[in-house]
Amino acid sequence: MTMKIQDIEIEIIKKNIKNMHLYVLPPNGSVRISAPLSVSDENIRLFAASKISWIRTQQNKFSKQLRHSEREFVSGETIYIWGKQYYLQVEYSSKANNFLLDGEKAILTVRKESTAKQRENYVNEVLRKYLKNEINRLLPVWEQKTGLQCKRWLVKYMKTRWGTYSETTETVSFNLQLVHKPVECLEYIIVHELGHITHRNHGKGFIAYMDTYLPYWRETKNQLNTLTLDYIDK
Numbered sequence: 716m717t718m719k720i721q722d723i724e725i726e727i728i729k730k731n732i733k734n735m736h737l738y739v740l741p742p743n744g745s746v747r748i749s750a751p752l753s754v755s756d757e758n759i760r761l762f763a764a765s766k767i768s769w770i771r772t773q774q775n776k777f778s779k780q781l782r783h784s785e786r787e788f789v790s791g792e793t794i795y796i797w798g799k800q801y802y803l804q805v806e807y808s809s810k811a812n813n814f815l816l817d818g819e820k821a822i823l824t825v826r827k828e829s830t831a832k833q834r835e836n837y838v839n840e841v842l843r844k845y846l847k848n849e850i851n852r853l854l855p856v857w858e859q860k861t862g863l864q865c866k867r868w869l870v871k872y873m874k875t876r877w878g879t880y881s882e883t884t885e886t887v888s889f890n891l892q893l894v895h896k897p898v899e900c901l902e903y904i905i906v907h908e909l910g911h912i913t914h915r916n917h918g919k920g921f922i923a924y925m926d927t928y929l930p931y932w933r934e935t936k937n938q939l940n941t942l943t944l945d946y947i948d949k
């Protein structure tokens with residue numbers, strides 16, 4: 716259930732707890748209240764209304780952080796690809812865009828008047844190809860090893876998950892940001908999501924499956940989760 720106070724959308728979760736809790740969540744400051752089952756909607760509304768200025772302060776902090784981390788795609792910025800750091804070198808051309816890795820440099824050729832957003836879109840298009848190539852190489856290898864096959868897969872930008880498996884569509888989704896991580900991280904997500912074809916949750920059966928096929932999966936998982944999801948490396 717959601718509730719709107721002024722222009723702020725609030726997600727309400729009622730559960731078996733003693734007190735009301737208010738959360739402003741990263742990355743974009745969405746608001747959630749968890750409330751005891753016995754509390755009326757009217758009381759939740761009053762509680763939320765009394766906290767509006769605090770909510771706004773927290774939301775402003777998040778939006779400043781987001782702005783701060785925004786890339787401009789200019790020379791000197793760094794970009795991680797498969798866990799390796801490259802220095803961006805921007806060159807100008809009126810012809811086609813280009814992106815090329817050369818030693819420690821990532822050479823991005825764009826039109827001089829291109830905006831940061833246009834450069835970002837172009838780089839993401841290239842990174843998507845890199846990721847898709849690796850998935851095309853590694854997925855069949857792991858499908859063969861595990862005997863599990865997904866019907867289809869896709870790559871998308873996600874803020875909170877590295878990968879997902881949808882039972883209904885039998886589709887594995889990979890987070891585009893995996894391209895920034897060492898390739899073992901992609902392998903871990905491949906094995907993990909394939910595991911959900913036969914294991915719904917992360918219970919004992921799932922853990923045994925992971926231990927069988929990827930004995931070092933815990934370290935890789937830690938590596939993924941200690942790095943921020945929305946990759947910031949300035």
Ligand SMILES: [Zn+2]
Nearest residue numbers: 907911916917
């Ligand atoms: Zn999972």
